Amino acid sequence: MKKKIFKYYLLLILIILSVTVIFIPKVSRKFYTQEVENKLEGIAFSIEYYLLNEAKNGEIDFDFIAKDYAAKYNQNSTFQGESLRITFISYDGKVLGDSDANFNQMENHLSRKEIQDALKGNVGKDIRSSKTLKLDLLYMAIPVEELNVIARVSVPLVQIKKINRLIWLYSILIFIMALIITVIVSLRIAGLVIRPLNDIISVSKEITNGNYSRRIKLKSKDELGQLAVHFNKMASKLERTISDLNTKKIELESIVESITNGIVAVDGNNKVILINPAAFTVFNLDADAEILGDDIENHIKNSQINSLLKDAIQKNKPLEAEVAIDGRVLLVNASPIRPKDSDIDNSGGIVFIQDITKVRKLEQIRTEFVSNVTHELKTPITSIRGFIETLKNGAMNNPVVAERFLEIIDIEAERLHELINDILLLSEIETKLKDTNLEIFDLKSMVDDVFKVMQNIAKEKKISLNNNVRDEVLMKANINRMKQLIMNLVDNGIKYNVQNGSVSVDGYREDGKVVISVKDTGIGIPSAHIPRIFERFYRVDKGRSRGMGGTGLGLSIVKHIVNLYNGEIKVNSVVGEGTEFIVKIPCQP
Numbered sequence: 001m002k003k004k005i006f007k008y009y010l011l012l013i014l015i016i017l018s019v020t021v022i023f024i025p026k027v028s029r030k031f032y033t034q035e036v037e038n039k040l041e042g043i044a045f046s047i048e049y050y051l052l053n054e055a056k057n058g059e060i061d062f063d064f065i066a067k068d069y070a071a072k073y074n075q076n077s078t079f080q081g082e083s084l085r086i087t088f089i090s091y092d093g094k095v096l097g098d099s100d101a102n103f104n105q106m107e108n109h110l111s112r113k114e115i116q117d118a119l120k121g122n123v124g125k126d127i128r129s130s131k132t133l134k135l136d137l138l139y140m141a142i143p144v145e146e147l148n149v150i151a152r153v154s155v156p157l158v159q160i161k162k163i164n165r166l167i168w169l170y171s172i173l174i175f176i177m178a179l180i181i182t183v184i185v186s187l188r189i190a191g192l193v194i195r196p197l198n199d200i201i202s203v204s205k206e207i208t209n210g211n212y213s214r215r216i217k218l219k220s221k222d223e224l225g226q227l228a229v230h231f232n233k234m235a236s237k238l239e240r241t242i243s244d245l246n247t248k249k250i251e252l253e254s255i256v257e258s259i260t261n262g263i264v265a266v267d268g269n270n271k272v273i274l275i276n277p278a279a280f281t282v283f284n285l286d287a288d289a290e291i292l293g294d295d296i297e298n299h300i301k302n303s304q305i306n307s308l309l310k311d312a313i314q315k316n317k318p319l320e321a322e323v324a325i326d327g328r329v330l331l332v333n334a335s336p337i338r339p340k341d342s343d344i345d346n347s348g349g350i351v352f353i354q355d356i357t358k359v360r361k362l363e364q365i366r367t368e369f370v371s372n373v374t375h376e377l378k379t380p381i382t383s384i385r386g387f388i389e390t391l392k393n394g395a396m397n398n399p400v401v402a403e404r405f406l407e408i409i410d411i412e413a414e415r416l417h418e419l420i421n422d423i424l425l426l427s428e429i430e431t432k433l434k435d436t437n438l439e440i441f442d443l444k445s446m447v448d449d450v451f452k453v454m455q456n457i458a459k460e461k462k463i464s465l466n467n468n469v470r471d472e473v474l475m476k477a478n479i480n481r482m483k484q485l486i487m488n489l490v491d492n493g494i495k496y497n498v499q500n501g502s503v504s505v506d507g508y509r510e511d512g513k514v515v516i517s518v519k520d521t522g523i524g525i526p527s528a529h530i531p532r533i534f535e536r537f538y539r540v541d542k543g544r545s546r547g548m549g550g551t552g553l554g555l556s557i558v559k560h561i562v563n564l565y566n567g568e569i570k571v572n573s574v575v576g577e578g579t580e581f582i583v584k585i586p587c588q589p
């Protein structure tokens with residue numbers, strides 16, 4: 001660029017110089033000739049005047065006058081070699097006298113251009129070169145009408161050669177000087193233009209490489225200065241826009257990453273353009289896998305999901321499906337991506353994957369619960385209705401039978417009551433996140449209270465109850481809830497015990513937790529059943545449980561109370577020897 005500017009500038013200057021050097025000699029010659037012409041014209045007229053004066057005195061000796069006048073003139077002339085020649089010619093071309101030659105031997109001058117012009121009454125002039133003098137001569141002729149004579153004066157244009165030489169000399173000098181100045185000025189101008197341009201180029205390169213804070217330092221007010229100002233404004237705007245975009249990108253990325261549902265987006269060529277960590281988990285993808293930019297089908301191998309996404313893009317509408325993968329239930333929503341302000345209808349698609357396994361399991365549990373509750377309620381109700389029917393049909397008249405039937409109805413009604421109570425209790429605990437009505441109580445005394453309630457049932461079965469809770473084990477909890485927990489466990493200990501057996505409750509503090517153990521010497525629980533005994537309505541021996549008046553909800557209630565206090569429950573059981581339930585509850589004080 002610098003070279004280019006320098007070259008063009010130099011070329012321009014050279015053209016101007018060349019034109020000047022060519023025209024100056026021409027113009028100078030013209031001026032010089034013009035000056036000589038004016039001088040000669042003056043001389044010609046003064047000769048005419050001289051001739052006319054001489055004519056008054058008689059006959060004129062043209063040759064003498066020519067020689068005399070020229071000699072006098074040349075004597076006084078300051079121009080070297082510029083000797084004046086005077087010739088008198090008659091109207092028929094005959095030479096009448098000449099200052100430089102013998103006029104008798106001179107040829108007829110009628111054909112000469114200046115003579116022809118003079119004969120027409122004008123001031124005739126001509127420039128001819130003289131072979132003998134090797135010079136251009138300027139001829140000027142005027143008619144002296146009163147004498148029918150033409151006075152012609154001529155001078156050699158000796159100065160022209162000199163002038164030409166001088167002009168050439170000066171031109172060459174000027175040319176050389178101009179050339180030197182031109183080179184210096186061109187280099188300087190090129191430098192002045194190029195330096196800021198180089199600055200602009202280097203700054204724009206840095207901005208392209210991501211250094212958006214770079215600016216051009218140019219103070220000039222010319223076009224380059226203005227360019228720098230606008231460039232800097234543009235760079236500031238770009239920096240702001242890029243920073244805004246980065247912030248938005250980071251925000252969007254953190255939102256997408258923190259979403260617990262899987263998200264995968266693809267472009268129009270089915271290449272992944274976005275995938276969040278949740279999607280990696282859902283599809284068991286390798287954390288180091290290079291998924292971005294790759295075909296989605298190379299990583300998500302489920303044909304149902306892939307075709308759902310394709311369909312959504314093709315039909316340009318959101319689609320939803322439930323997909324079962326590895327025992328999990330996924331709710332998949334596929335939508336086309338419609339870029340804003342774009343002519344393209346859709347350029348890709350996005351899938352949202354929600355793991356709804358738990359939801360579906362809960363729904364299943366609820367359905368099972370409802371059918372279980374219905375079933376559990378149906379049994380005593382059917383029994384009650386059956387006995388009432390029998391009573392109505394005549395059994396009422398037999399007091400012994402009637403009393404037995406009424407007792408059975410009472411037992412069944414009590415079972416219904418128990419069942420409904422347990423269901424209500426369970427649903428109350430289930431809906432709670434934290435227990436209320438917390439108070440500090442002594443565990444040992446609380447267990448004593450529970451035993452008082454259970455005493456009669458225990459006695460009936462010849463089971464001894466032992467309160468081994470250590471002294472001063474204080475608990476902060478809802479006392480009724482804790483009573484319910486211990487009561488259910490002790491009740492089971494009695495129910496599933498053998499004659500002369502025992503139920504012992506122990507209680508102590510350990511690692512900031514209250515540990516409660518309820519141990520019986522009963523029938524024990526086969527290990528295969530242990531994982532399921534906390535399920536609602538789960539019974540190891542259905543007949544025995546029902547016969548004992550069990551609702552099948554006791555342990556489920558215990559488990560939910562333990563969960564409400566973020567505690568844990570463990571079962572140790574040996575069939576034929578007994579069972580121990582150990583409850584640990586993180587609890588102050």
Ligand code: ADP
Nearest residue numbers: 492496524539540541545550551552553554555
């Ligand atoms: P139920 O009302 O039938 O007792 P639970 O939920 O309290 O219901 O107990 C579920 C099942 O666990 C019982 O049916 C019983 O088979 C078994 N079970 C509970 N506690 C004991 C225990 N201490 N000894 C033996 N089996 C038990």
